[in-house]
Amino acid sequence: MKITVEHSDVAENEIVLRCASLDEECLHILALLNSQHKKLCVWKELGTFTFLMPTEILYCETVDDKTFVYTPQEVYQTALSLAELETRYEAVGLLRASKSMVVNLHAIATLTSRAGSRIDACMQNGEIIVISRHYAPLLRERLGLL
Amino acid sequence: MKNFLRFYKWALDVKLDMAIYTIALIFIKCLAEAFCGVYTVNSLTLLQMLLVGFALAFIQHGFFPADKDFTPAQLRGRTIGWAIASNIVAISCAVLLNWFSGFAPWVACVLVFALQAALAAMWVGIHIAGRVDTKQLNQSLQNFKNK
Numbered sequence: 001m002k003i004t005v006e007h008s009d010v011a012e013n014e015i016v017l018r019c020a021s022l023d024e025e026c027l028h029i030l031a032l033l034n035s036q037h038k039k040l041c042v043w044k045e046l047g048t049f050t051f052l053m054p055t056e057i058l059y060c061e062t063v064d065d066k067t068f069v070y071t072p073q074e075v076y077q078t079a080l081s082l083a084e085l086e087t088r089y090e091a092v093g094l095l096r097a098s099k100s101m102v103v104n105l106h107a108i109a110t111l112t113s114r115a116g117s118r119i120d121a122c123m124q125n126g127e128i129i130v131i132s133r134h135y136a137p138l139l140r141e142r143l144g145l146l
Numbered sequence: 147m148k149n150f151l152r153f154y155k156w157a158l159d160v161k162l163d164m165a166i167y168t169i170a171l172i173f174i175k176c177l178a179e180a181f182c183g184v185y186t187v188n189s190l191t192l193l194q195m196l197l198v199g200f201a202l203a204f205i206q207h208g209f210f211p212a213d214k215d216f217t218p219a220q221l222r223g224r225t226i227g228w229a230i231a232s233n234i235v236a237i238s239c240a241v242l243l244n245w246f247s248g249f250a251p252w253v254a255c256v257l258v259f260a261l262q263a264a265l266a267a268m269w270v271g272i273h274i275a276g277r278v279d280t281k282q283l284n285q286s287l288q289n290f291k292n293k
Contacts (some may be wrong), residue, residue: 093290105290110284112283113276113283114159114212115163116159140283143286143287143290144286144289144290145283
């Protein structure tokens with residue numbers, strides 16, 4: 001794929017994708033671009049909302065039917081469910097790690113294979129997330145190991 | 147809560163290895179008995195084997211904690227210590243609890259050899275297979291991030 005960057009005096013950045021036909025590669029790029037711009041609305045206290053870039057997310061977790069979003073510095077709450085987060089931001093690297101957790105693959109520092117087909121994911125902030133044996137094959141598939 | 151979760155995760159790992167050791171002990175016992183035409187195993191023996199399996203798993207996790215890396219010299223030392231401790235526990239329990247009483251001495255040699263083979267297989271599983279998989283996972287993760 002040829003990538004060309006043109007500097008010009010424009011009010012808004014524009015991305016033009018030229019292709020003979022929309023193949024898998026182009027669809028993946030479109031999904032990625034689309035997801036990057038879908039900021040996630042979160043809050044710490046009711047009344048004070050923040051819009052997060054998906055790339056800022058370390059992982060998301062549900063506790064007592066509430067979904068919490070973890071960034072390197074803060075913990076927020078969001079109205080989206082884990083399934084919705086996983087679907088919406090799959091292209092930017094969010095992957096289900098367990099029944100109650102979705103992890104951002106780009107925020108993982110290292111992975112460690114554990115007994116029982118489990119995988120430990122060490123995040124950039126040092127936290128260890130356990131990817132359960134049920135979801136470990138999904139991770140391997142996503143990384144191209146299966 | 148953090149300490150409890152850490153302990154629970156450790157217990158999950160130990161229980162898995164405990165199950166492997168227990169099944170191996172029961173399998174050898176059943177095989178040895180079957181060769182003599184006996185097709186039952188005492189339930190007390192099964193319980194004893196479960197407890198010895200736990201002891202062996204505990205020793206393994208004591209010598210090879212999951213969250214620590216070792217230098218080759220440290221690994222060598224720990225492997226020797228682990229092998230000695232595991233042999234002492236397994237053989238002394240087998241003798242004291244009469245798991246294989248009444249067998250010819252050559253059978254005892256075969257059983258000891260089988261124990262060494264089982265321990266070697268465990269060691270390969272912990273230190274080689276797991277590490278190769280970890281290396282592959284991290285390589286794939288880097289490739290994914292660089293895409």
